[in-house]
Amino acid sequence: MTTTRSLARNSAVMAAGSFVSRILGVVRQALIVLIFGRSIAGDAWSVANTLPNTVFLLLAGGAINAVLVPQISKAMRHEDGGSDFIDRLLTLALVGLGVITAVCVPLVPVLVRVFSDGGFPRSGHDLAVAFAFIAMPAVFFYGLYAILGQVLNAREAFGWYSWAPVLCNVVWIVGLGSFIGMYGSRLGDPAQFTPPMIALLAGSLTVGVALQALVLLVPLWRGGFRYRPRFGWRGVGLGSASRVAMWTFAALVVSQVALVIQSRVLTSVDNGDSGKLAYDSAFMLFMTPHGLITVSVVTALFTSMSRAAAGDDTPAVRGDVEHGLGIVGATVIPVMVGGLVLGTSLTTAIFLGTSIETANALGYVTMAMLVGLPAYGAFYVAQRAFYAYEDAKTPFWLQIVNSGVFVVLGLASYLITSEYRAVAVAGAQAVSNIVAAGIAVAWLRGRLGGLDLHVAVRTWVRSFVATLPAAAVTAAVALPLRHLLGPYLPGPSGGMYLGSWLALVVGGGIFVALYLLASRRMRISEVEEFTGPILRRLRGVSPGSRSDA
Template sequence: MSATSVPPGDPQDVPGGPGDPVEPLGGESGADDRTGPRGGVRRGAALMASGTAVSRLLGFLRLMVLGVAIGATGQAADAFSVANKLPNVLFMLLAGGVLNAVLVPQVVRAYKRHAGQEYVDRLLTFGFALLAGASVLLTLAAPVLVRVLADPDSDAQIALTTAFAYWCIPQLFFYGAYALLGQVLNARGSFGPYMWAPVVNNIVSIAGFGLFYVLWGQVDVAEEWGAGQIALFGGSATLGVVCQAIVLVPFLRRAGVRYRWRWGVRGSGLGRAGNVATWTFVGLAIGLLGYVVVSRVASAAPGGAAGPATDVAGNAAYDYAFALFMLPHSLVTVSLATALFTRLSAQAHDGDVAGVRGSLSSGLRVVGLFTLLAGAGLVVLAEPVVRLLLFSQPQGPVDAVAGVVIAMAVGLPAFGAWSMCQRVYYAYEDAKGMVPVQIAMAAVVVAGTLLAQALLPHRAWVAGAGLSMSVSYVLGTVLAMRALRGRLGGRIDGAHVLRTHARAGLAALAAAGVGYVTLLALRSYGPGDLAGAVLQCAVVGVVMSLTYLGALRLLHVRELDQLLGPVLRRLRARR
């Protein structure tokens, strides 16, 4: 975990690792696209990609409705942002990373044993009990937690944040239940429900936020909120998470899981898992320290700025920017990562060093092709993309969010590579090995954010934090690759990975240059406002993509054929 908050409600960063979508990894092979390990991974990845795409679309509709109801900057937006992130941060700290690092490898092994279901039952029972107890205690501690994450000048904003927190923190239990049940389904080869469940969450939230707007219009000042408004808004967010967890229950039986409440972990084999969980907790706690610094700096930024506070990026602006930053990662990297993580765990368990090395190399290369283009696209199109998302907002908030998007987007390729390295650590259940890397990353985020606060104007504080996150991803990837080299037989195919990234990087720079010139032309001669933003995104996106693909061809980047191979084969098969 870096100094960011990844909402578990949208499974953006679940354990797994991107891999080659064409060639079998680690020496494994399948019969065809419909049977065997390779076909299973492809079907799982395709199903998850479609679920993630629909969830992302609805998630952005949710953000649009949220912006209409409370704005993207200002007191109410920042108050809800902090409160609604509390269960996400607490989940990542107390359960998310621990469950992600422990559950998949343990469940994969459990279902290979005669008493595997009993093991899974005990793990689920322990997890549910832990989540329930933590949710109650942390809900009672809402005022303290709010003070830790927020540092605004307004007492009314603190009071509103605390009121929202009482409604939102119980989401912790249901996020945990969703993760537990979803990972069990993944281990049983049922990938779709886990990725499609957030669709229900988004629909419920959109309905609740929309009803709020119908009843009260936009309410962006903390003093104007009453108990009924808080209950509808906060309750809608929590009800969406409840539905997201419950919808997985029917799929358990269809996947052959017959859960029974079994208490007691003694003799269940959880001792080793507990060791992994402890070190995962340590790593997440380190990352959380960085996030606390970012959150407090972001909450303080609007209070001391010259000019309208709504033109200054705060916590809500950070959330909008992070959602855009995560979109390419969640649509491509995570979809393949989750489907392939089971195989990666099996390779690590079987001592197949060559297989793990191949998965890591192939994943870094293929995902890098996409993230380099996506990062360049976000940098060039930051303003029109934010304009689409915040269509009801004036230019000030749009510019504030766009600046943070650019700062984060430059680190997108490094984030994809760091995520892949994490999955290798998780496959080997080596959470302890990641701790030194996480310490270094957190130090960069904290130092960079505080430096931005000290040297930059208030308007740039959150963008400075975003840039420090990008630097931390680069550092994390370099340190992790060096550490993994020893585990993977002294080599990690680094030269091959670097050559591919260097060529793709040149292609991305060419695409960015052509795209920026096209954007300037459209701004000069095309329509403005929302229609202009739509046209700019569509035309510049196509121009950059074609330029990038052409440059990759000229530079003889072989991974392009691997990336596009399945699509081309399907098109030829339909003729």
């Protein structure tokens, strides 16, 4: 009972941290769009922001997550509590991250050129380089955060690791807010940016990531952890890279190659259209429901799948996969449909202060991306099922399929007019997710000796049907609020922002209520399973007051 309560408490702490961080991430991105609008300067910032993340994931992230991190839990069982091993691991990580950072900083101009199209204006390239020189040191702190966080997790101190990104977002938001207060917004021309402006924007990023990592030293110190630099890494197990690590790293390389193609296509748009910042903003909105719904559902199922796989209990794994697919369909399909109905209202309400044209453009990119959201969830379920069997080779080939389809369609987006190229790339992502999900489920079905997909397919179809009346009524109410009533309301852009908020709040409320009503009438049990605990808490009913059979 104590273990169960501890697990529930830790899960709740981590989920709360993730929720707050993602909400602040939306605020952060809204401020970024407010500063840059849809412009070449915005794409320059987006390229520079991409570089430290990509370098860390490609050169250090794969090694940390696939090779080094699993060793920490093993080391904790040593007589010294793993202190000698962890000291050596930290020393190796710090040296490696330091070398990577030192090498990549002077290579910034080359990296910017790799991630931007040949037609990207010279002024945009130069601004991206200036941003990236200041942002690139974040690579070191991304790695430090990953290492220290895993040490904390191994010591069962989960809260700090999940809440540290909140501090990063707060620092970043303060920096962005200060920038707007000092220099204004809608600065689309790279020539407008002076060295102090560049330092404030990029410096906020680096300082935020640094504090996100360094704050983890506090709980480690309080917990009695003391670090001593130790060299000499032979014979301590650090060289035993497993097959799982190799295939995981290979899949990561494939995904980053696709990211380079994506970035080059998005920076090929004509001056004034902007593709990279618009796409990144839409992707942030796309990942929010995935992180809050799909990841939380699958994380809970992954432990069960792993135990069943370890015990060679294939029927139990099949049951978990079928159950996971059903819940993802019942919860993510309404998000997709609701997003398609309210997409432009959502982006206009969130990205307050931008032009209506920019807000609408962001909405169209988001809507195109959302078409693939349920498939992305199904792909995630199947991927984790393979990992439950410690099979990382199959997910590698699935990543080849996903990235391959995206690269082909992404390159074809060059044929689309510049104004809609970002929408085309978002559509390419949706199609690649759909194709990869179909193949992933088919391969998993073969691995498990069959899957009863009838129940999952029925849930997906019934969930989609349940959204139709909700979508129709929502469109009939929300669209007039935004387009007919909006122009007569007070506020910027002729009241369109206030109209969009009304459309989002009223229309969103109607959509959720009607979908819940329809799903109950259609007896979609997965909806009740997901929303039941939340609704009972809102009504003040204790989870323990009722027996769940």
